Amino acid sequence: MSGTENLPITDLGTLKALAHPLRMQLYRGLCVARTATASQLAEQVDEAVSLVSYHLRKLAEHGLIEAAEPQSGDARERWWQPSSQGVSIRDKDFRDAPERASAHLAATRLFHEQRADMYRRYLDERPTWGAEWNSAAPDNESLLRLTPAELAELGEELLALARKYDEKGRAAEAAGATEGRENVALHVYGFPFRT
Numbered sequence: 001m002s003g004t005e006n007l008p009i010t011d012l013g014t015l016k017a018l019a020h021p022l023r024m025q026l027y028r029g030l031c032v033a034r035t036a037t038a039s040q041l042a043e044q045v046d047e048a049v050s051l052v053s054y055h056l057r058k059l060a061e062h063g064l065i066e067a068a069e070p071q072s073g074d075a076r077e078r079w080w081q082p083s084s085q086g087v088s089i090r091d092k093d094f095r096d097a098p099e100r101a102s103a104h105l106a107a108t109r110l111f112h113e114q115r116a117d118m119y120r121r122y123l124d125e126r127p128t129w130g131a132e133w134n135s136a137a138p139d140n141e142s143l144l145r146l147t148p149a150e151l152a153e154l155g156e157e158l159l160a161l162a163r164k165y166d167e168k169g170r171a172a173e174a175a176g177a178t179e180g181r182e183n184v185a186l187h188v189y190g191f192p193f194r195t
Contacts, residue, residue: 007064007084010093012100014062018087019107022047023055024114027064027082032183035068035081056080115187122185133182151190158188 009015018024025045030036042052059065060080068081094104126134146154173181 005084006086006088008093009087009089012094012103014064015089015094015103015107017058017062018064019103019110020055020058021110021114022051023059024110026052026055027059028114030065030080030082031086035071035079037077037079039077041080115185118185119187132180151192155188155190162186162188 009018018027022045026041029041029044033040038049038053038056041056042049045052056065060067063083064087065080066083068079070077070079089104089107091104094100122129122137129137144151144154169181
């Protein structure tokens, strides 16, 4: 991965490229695997390799992914990796025109639906994870009284904390501590509401 920070998405074309259900699945799969081929990703998403290759090229055209060093001796295999640690998509970058605001809302809904699907799948598979994982998996709700600035600060602190644990886990894994280590999704939403 060439970048260590999130790639800010501010243009409509890149947002629309990512806000496609299969492309978002492929992007997420690459973020988890760090490097993969179209064949490996096609197996994960149960789609044809040619279709996955097409969508990977579209992600690459928008700078979301890039070619990676080959991980095998097969020169025919093309390896891909995310071009950054992740992406950041901010409402403030898409408010200036109705079409941009509408596209941002549609993308946000898609991302939320995919995250909710991931969590539903975990709930359905919960018995197979065992007591240790089920006890460790947080499921909580906090109802706070904050200003927009305080909510933004809280979001930044939570993101920094998640990055700290990701770096700690990846470093431990690189040092050989792979026992019991799994991919973990952490979804955090903070939003205002009125009763």
